[in-house]
Amino acid sequence: MDVVHVPGEDRGRVVLYALSTCGWCAKTKQLLTDLGVEFSYLYVDRVDPAEFDQALEEVERWNPRGSFPTLVINDEHVIVGFQEDAIREALHAK
């Protein structure tokens, strides 16, 4: 799967599951970029068809609705949707 790594300040393991076509996903990705934190993202709508089920199951493990954006911090803290305040707080970036 084409996970893209964005270098930045280390605030823990930050993984964003997103769709390349979604406005809220774009805003979330932009926020992470603006905050300058290190993160990885995966455009789930662009994964190879052979890996589609695996990718979706991975998202559903964190967020049973399988909706986007799903942001996972340190393999435990999950933020669903573009929740700017919650994201800033979780990344200690007020």
Added chain:
Amino acid sequence: MPNDIPDEEVDRLYTELDAEAEAGGYHLNPDREFTRGLVCGLLVNRDRYGYIACPCRLATGRREDDLDIICPCDYRDPDLAEYGACYCALYVSADVKTGKREAEPVPERRPPRPERKKMREERESTSAAPSTLAYPVWRCRVCGYLCARNAPPEICPICRVPRERFERFM
């Protein structure tokens, strides 16, 4: 957005959707840049899947599984009523458009996969149930329009979605 859809194509669909929305009493989000991004997403999905699947949801490419999220989705109208915007915020209510009310973040209303499967099975079994009515009653799953006739209309006269979006109501 990193998708190579020509600007003119985005503008064309934008104008089309805007005219259609206004004619039906719906409104596109006045934030033009944001809305253009979503329209571009619709076009990307049209190229990918052959239909304009919701840009903010993951489509499977199997039309029967994605039917509820072909734009306008089955969830638009309840979200407009409750939050003033659809899930993607492509459509907003009149109050939001005129600035009388702020759109709220919209939580995902579409049920998770296992529930969707169950609902579909139930729907398929009810539409097969015998009825004592002179005509079956059909309901548009997008806007709720009802009609009693042998088959649903080709296009919903209210919200313009095709026949496949109707379900047997009675």
